[in-house]
Amino acid sequence: MRLTARQREMRDHGTPSVRTAMRLLIALGEIYGADRLLPIASAHVAGASYKMVGDPGLEFIADFARDARVVVPTTVNPLGMDLERWREQGISEEFAAKQRRIAEAYRAMGVRESFSCTPYLVGNRPRFGDHVAWAESSAACFANSVIGARTNREGGPSALAAAVTGFTPDHGLHRVEERRATAIVDVRARVRGYAFSLLGLQVGRVLGGGIPYFRGLRGTEADLKWLSASIASTSDCAMFHVERGTPEWRRARPKGLPRIRVTDRDLEAVRRDFTTGDEADIIGLGSPQLSADELRQIAALMKGRRPRIPVWVFTSRAARDEAADAVRRIEALGGRVLADTCLEVTMIENVSKTVATPSGKGAVYLPTLCGQKVVMADVARLLRRYA
Amino acid sequence: MRLAGRSVSAGRGGGPALVSAKPMSFLGGVDPATGIVRDPASDIRGECVAGRVLVFPSGKGSTVGSYVLYGLARHGVAPAAIVNERTETIVATGCILGGIPLVDRIDPTAILTGDRVAVDGDAGAVELPDVIERRAATAFLRNRGRILILKRGDTAPTFPGLWSAVSGSVEPTERPLARARDEILEETAIRGARLVARGGPVFVRHDATVFVVFPFLFDVPTRQVRLDRENTDARWVRPAELPEYHTVPRLSDALAAVLPQGA
Numbered sequence: 268m269r270l271t272a273r274q275r276e277m278r279d280h281g282t283p284s285v286r287t288a289m290r291l292l293i294a295l296g297e298i299y300g301a302d303r304l305l306p307i308a309s310a311h312v313a314g315a316s317y318k319m320v321g322d323p324g325l326e327f328i329a330d331f332a333r334d335a336r337v338v339v340p341t342t343v344n345p346l347g348m349d350l351e352r353w354r355e356q357g358i359s360e361e362f363a364a365k366q367r368r369i370a371e372a373y374r375a376m377g378v379r380e381s382f383s384c385t386p387y388l389v390g391n392r393p394r395f396g397d398h399v400a401w402a403e404s405s406a407a408c409f410a411n412s413v414i415g416a417r418t419n420r421e422g423g424p425s426a427l428a429a430a431v432t433g434f435t436p437d438h439g440l441h442r443v444e445e446r447r448a449t450a451i452v453d454v455r456a457r458v459r460g461y462a463f464s465l466l467g468l469q470v471g472r473v474l475g476g477g478i479p480y481f482r483g484l485r486g487t488e489a490d491l492k493w494l495s496a497s498i499a500s501t502s503d504c505a506m507f508h509v510e511r512g513t514p515e516w517r518r519a520r521p522k523g524l525p526r527i528r529v530t531d532r533d534l535e536a537v538r539r540d541f542t543t544g545d546e547a548d549i550i551g552l553g554s555p556q557l558s559a560d561e562l563r564q565i566a567a568l569m570k571g572r573r574p575r576i577p578v579w580v581f582t583s584r585a586a587r588d589e590a591a592d593a594v595r596r597i598e599a600l601g602g603r604v605l606a607d608t609c610l611e612v613t614m615i616e617n618v619s620k621t622v623a624t625p626s627g628k629g630a631v632y633l634p635t636l637c638g639q640k641v642v643m644a645d646v647a648r649l650l651r652r653y654a
Numbered sequence: 655m656r657l658a659g660r661s662v663s664a665g666r667g668g669g670p671a672l673v674s675a676k677p678m679s680f681l682g683g684v685d686p687a688t689g690i691v692r693d694p695a696s697d698i699r700g701e702c703v704a705g706r707v708l709v710f711p712s713g714k715g716s717t718v719g720s721y722v723l724y725g726l727a728r729h730g731v732a733p734a735a736i737v738n739e740r741t742e743t744i745v746a747t748g749c750i751l752g753g754i755p756l757v758d759r760i761d762p763t764a765i766l767t768g769d770r771v772a773v774d775g776d777a778g779a780v781e782l783p784d785v786i787e788r789r790a791a792t793a794f795l796r797n798r799g800r801i802l803i804l805k806r807g808d809t810a811p812t813f814p815g816l817w818s819a820v821s822g823s824v825e826p827t828e829r830p831l832a833r834a835r836d837e838i839l840e841e842t843a844i845r846g847a848r849l850v851a852r853g854g855p856v857f858v859r860h861d862a863t864v865f866v867v868f869p870f871l872f873d874v875p876t877r878q879v880r881l882d883r884e885n886t887d888a889r890w891v892r893p894a895e896l897p898e899y900h901t902v903p904r905l906s907d908a909l910a911a912v913l914p915q916g917a
């Protein structure tokens with residue numbers, strides 16, 4: 268790999284953490300055939316929930332933070348708890364103390380305390396064509412597909428290494444020729460609202476990866492957030508195109524590619540397949556965290572009725588502040604609007620055995636990460652069923 | 655012997671080898687406080703990785719496994735070095751974070767548990783001081799889709815009585831291809847062999863010796879074979895039939911190195 272004088276200087280004479288970061292980027296670049304490191308516009312790091320990274324992750328992050336500072340705007344994924352309301356979540360004192368140490372380490376490195384899996388909604392929004400280094404599979408997929416920024420699906424440490432050096436290896440989705448479609452998806456279904464989650468689950472599990480090119484699909488940016496999250500949960504997919512819908516669809520070159528078809532029946536089948544429980548004991552909304560608009564929609568859908576099981580809503584601190592009125596209405600009806608954390612990276616298993624959720628990503632990870640059964644349905648239906 | 659690979663994580667480390675034939679998962683698979691392998695699916699369950707040269711084909715599982723490798727190093731129970739066939743992101747990341755030397759592109763079957771191993775993560779090389787390297791050339795002769803195999807004599811110095819291709823030891827000053835051509839004449843008396851393909855070396859571990867086998871594929875104009883005294887039988891077989899024969903180790907792998915799938 269060719270390095271600039273500045274990059275060599277960081278590798279050989281940076282602080283111990285910067286030297287480690289540079290060596291990591293070079294090694295990963297060589298594994299994937301990169302011949303240089305690219306400057307990045309921003310980073311988004313993962314590995315913040317104590318539940319996910321455990322004591323080894325805590326030790327690494329705390330050690331690394333001693334002599335590392337981020338050099339590009341950097342946001343960080345959700346923690347394992349709401350920093351203020353963790354007692355309501357049934358979190359232990361020990362867990363909370365360790366979680367606070369992780370949060371403190373990121374703060375000390377100059378990472379913005381976003382604790383969000385939707386960095387693009389909380390002030391870390393790249394421009395079209397920007398190279399970035401984002402962990403969090405749903406956010407990386409959204410950045411590539413919907414914004415037209417360029418990132419691979421980074422791991423926690425590689426995104427952190429990029430954040431403290433300002434560079435990422437030039438391979439994969441950083442290269443224009445690697446951003447072309449690899450399969451056509453003919454959507455022969457009415458896809459609205461939460462069906463975008465079902466569509467992502469289905470296409471991900473059929474294709475397993477690559478870059479799908481959707482035909483017959485129209486969705487808002489909010490819809491494509493849910494598609495990004497679910498498709499990245501059942502596959503390695505880190506980018507898709509929507510014909511006439513996403514910024515790079517004209518460069519996708521779908522002609523002659525293998526094609527699959529998705530019908531209403533497929534979407535119903537995927538909903539059934541991911542529904543593993545009968546009666547839920549909590550409704551969990553998030554994964555990814557809800558936007559301010561989505562909080563307002565939930566408040567409206569509750570229609571003044573108090574659900575008979577708990578409703579936990581996961582959002583970013585920024586969205587919770589922005590939609591303060593909706594938050595008050597949800598909480599007045601017994602709901603809890605939690606920030607800094609998300610559906611499956613917190614200890615939902617402390618309070619539940621079966622979660623009802625419209626989230627495709629939640630439906631994939633709640634069974635493995637939280638030992639939960641899942642009931643999948645859209646929010647309106649869930650609020651009616653558990654009214 | 656010295657095995658040349660690729661440097662992934664710098665530094666040097668040595669110790670007795672601990673070899674697993676399976677992909678390794680570190681999260682939940684290895685206890686970060688003690689270095690003991692916990693994964694019930696592992697073939698080295700219950701072993702301790704501390705201070706040993708850990709050899710396995712590749713990593714798998716959760717990306718949090720990188721932090722586990724870091725934790726092993728921080729608690730002083732990390733492997734002295736790691737050797738992989740093909741390193742992926744999780745193990746590469748963990749080794750660099752933890753300062754564990756790592757070399758990949760090494761055939762793990764060349765190393766046995768208990769071997770003394772020295773890993774040079776700077777040069778990308780692995781040294782096995784107690785293991786002797788012997789080079790061999792193996793020539794697959796092909797005629798109308800069939801491959802010639804020969805049965806080694808019962809008094810052959812290595813692998814007596816097993817089926818092999820045309821083969822012979824390569825002297826230090828000799829080129830493997832030249833040896834292959836000489837062996838074709840000596841063992842079959844077939845003339846006019848035309849080289850079609852040559853493959854990367856295949857390692858065959860046998861006691862304290864590693865045979866570094868250089869495979870070649872030749873098309874020959876005849877199936878008329880005149881055996882010399884080394885071999886006792888000859889057969890022309892379809893490549894798919896090879897597993898039915900009791901062959902020298904890794905003969906199928908050597909053939910696969912020169913014969914594209916389905917050809």
